Amino acid sequence: MPARLLESAHGCEATRLRPRPQACNERALSASFLRTWPSRHTSSVRELEQILALFGAAVLLAAAARRAGAPYPVFLAIGGALLALIPGAPSLSLPPDLVLALFVAPILVDAGYDASLRDLRDNWAPLVSLVLFSVALTTAAVAVVSHALVPDLPWAAAIALGAIVAPPDAVAATAVLRPLHPPQRILGILEGESLLNDASALLIYRLAVGAVAAGGFSVQAVAPTFLLAVLGSLVAGPVLGWLMQRLLERVQHIPTAIILQFVGTFTVWLVAENVGLSGVLTTVCFAMTLGRTAPARTPARIRIPTNAVWATVVFALNIFAFIFIGLQIRPILVELAPPVREQYLLVAAAVLATVILVRIVWHMSFNAAIRWRDRRHGFHPPRPMLRPTVGSGLVISWAGMRGIVTLAAALALPGSFPARDLILLTAFLVVLGTLLLQGLTLKALLRFLNLRDGDPVAREEHMARERMLEAAYAQLPTARSPAVDLVRKDLKVWLGQLQRSGGRQASFGAEYDAAYRAALRAARKVLLALRDSGDIGDDAFHALENDIDWMEASDPLRAANADATE
Structure with missing residues (x-):
């Protein structure tokens, strides 16, 4: 058997060719790592499992x-x-x-x-x-x-x-x-x-x-x-x-x-x-x-x-x-x-x-x-x-x-x-x-x-809803149209007077969207002013802010999230 083949077969024990110390050390370290790695890996995984269980x-x-x-x-x-x-x-x-x-x-x-x-x-x-x-x-x-x-x-x-x-x-x-x-x-x-x-x-x-x-x-x-x-x-x-x-x-x-x-x-x-x-x-x-x-x-x-x-x-x-x-x-x-x-x-x-x-x-x-x-x-x-x-x-x-x-x-x-x-x-x-x-x-x-x-928070919410609704109505076009009427109807949902109009908004397209968003911007502006003036507290403010956020973002939010994660 040639000398190099002997070295390959017997590693550093080969006698006909002088071993390379660096190669032997690398093999020894590799063998040591392979022997200890499963136990280290198992220990780490076990700790992770315990923490997840906790x-x-x-x-x-x-x-x-x-x-x-x-x-x-x-x-x-x-x-x-x-x-x-x-x-x-x-x-x-x-x-x-x-x-x-x-x-x-x-x-x-x-x-x-x-x-x-x-x-x-x-x-x-x-x-x-x-x-x-x-x-x-x-x-x-x-x-x-x-x-x-x-x-x-x-x-x-x-x-x-x-x-x-x-x-x-x-x-x-x-x-x-x-x-x-x-x-x-x-x-x-x-x-x-x-x-x-x-x-x-x-x-x-x-x-x-x-x-x-x-x-x-x-x-x-x-x-x-x-x-x-x-x-x-x-x-x-x-x-x-x-x-x-x-x-x-x-x-x-x-x-x-x-x-x-x-x-x-x-x-x-x-x-x-x-x-x-x-x-x-x-x-x-x-x-x-x-x-x-x-x-x-x-x-x-x-x-x-x-x-x-x-x-x-x-x-x-x-x-x-x-x-x-x-x-x-x-x-x-x-x-x-x-x-x-x-x-x-x-x-x-x-x-x-x-x-x-x-x-x-x-x-x-x-x-x-x-x-x-x-x-x-x-x-x-x-x-x-x-x-x-x-x-x-x-x-x-x-x-x-x-x-x-x-x-x-x-x-x-x-x-x-x-x-x-x-x-x-x-x-x-x-x-x-x-x-x-x-x-x-x-x-x-x-x-x-x-x-x-x-319950002063409920009173503040009621007062703020009325003010916001007034501001939203004032922002709507004076000319009546089916789209504007539908926006008005949806806004009244805030006061619990009517049922939401379902999916009819889509039939009016851009006209409904523009009027609705303009009304929400006006309502949000009034809400911020009421908070800043001290007329309502932060509990009422955050409750109404959450309502108006969902009204604004209920449909666009899904598209925005889809875009954000692409």
Whole structure:
């Protein structure tokens, strides 16, 4: 056998031809990879299968929550707790500095976009009380309690824990309250508080984490930087929102527009953090600017799928947050010695009681002061709304469930942060405890109190529909024709007076289309003016905007989507 054939047959063992070291190494590496690749591949696929199974189970939990009439975060929290007890659950990790951007930035943009400036102005006093004083008191009380129970816990870490558990999440509260049609003022306060509390609490959180990293805290050193960050964020957020809206106006491809919105969201957060601004405050201002400018400039065919995508993403982030923290809690519970575990659970229970009691005591005291003022000077709201009562104070005091922002802030702590395991466990148990204790009893409390305000949103919608219909009629040609008459008939559907005219629009072609779209443009212009003047709130505005979007885009949307995906 020739020498080269011997080498081919026997590899590097051939004796009649000197082997090539590089070729032998390549063969050895290839053989090693081929031996280990199936196990690596199987392990990765198994982890993916487990995570997908967890997502599927979470979706089923959310569906069960809807059937039970409970807020879905309650069931997700229960699922996360069960996950922490399951042996052999998959391990999942994310860089801590990525967690806030991944979870909090989209949540803030979604909430800030829908925020009602009118409701924020109308309810400024209770919002200032909850956003500034309640957050500060909760943070301080939790810091004192946790430091008293764990004397070795640094004060900066105790303050960070207080800031983490301070901000309530309105998702669970509004999911419980909206089907019962509570007073609009209560919903406005809870939603405004949830948005602004995130900003105030995470600013304190950022200072506390920075103090731990710097080894100390100095008011003289921090105050100028803090004020500059706040003022810079208040300026940068609206500017970036304006620029983002101008960019989106030039994009007519639906998938591209939606992707750009998410790219813009994360870019704003990262830019703000990298230049020393507050990512939270900048993102909130960015979102609120978009919320005021986008409705007049975004086509309905883009807004409709965009709303659906954002709702899905926010839902998925909530699912992922509870799954992720459940996977983080299990190693903590397993590795802790029983005495330490008992101490941690005691701290968590004490912190849970503290956040509930501080909110009740503070807000009921504020509520009593407001009612005393109203008795002396009268109640003079800018528009009809529920007068502050003991019942409204109780509902707001009890609607203090914590949620995804608390989880994300805890997960975002650096790995070397003092008592990180204690803070993670406490944050999760506070979220779980508030959702179970308050989330499952809030509906019964509201029914018992029987608070009513006459449904001002329905009144605003009715008034706005009439104004929009008048504007749409005024835009129609004065000369009567079958096409114009059909447009008039279809527009009357808004008031529920007639049945829609079916498919007869096609028989009039361009004449019907031109008249119909001109009328819708006039109606949309009136709707925007009513929102901007404060005659209607954002709840009524978004409901009517959705109606007019579907009227405008019901047929063109299908064609636009087909074009966009070609």
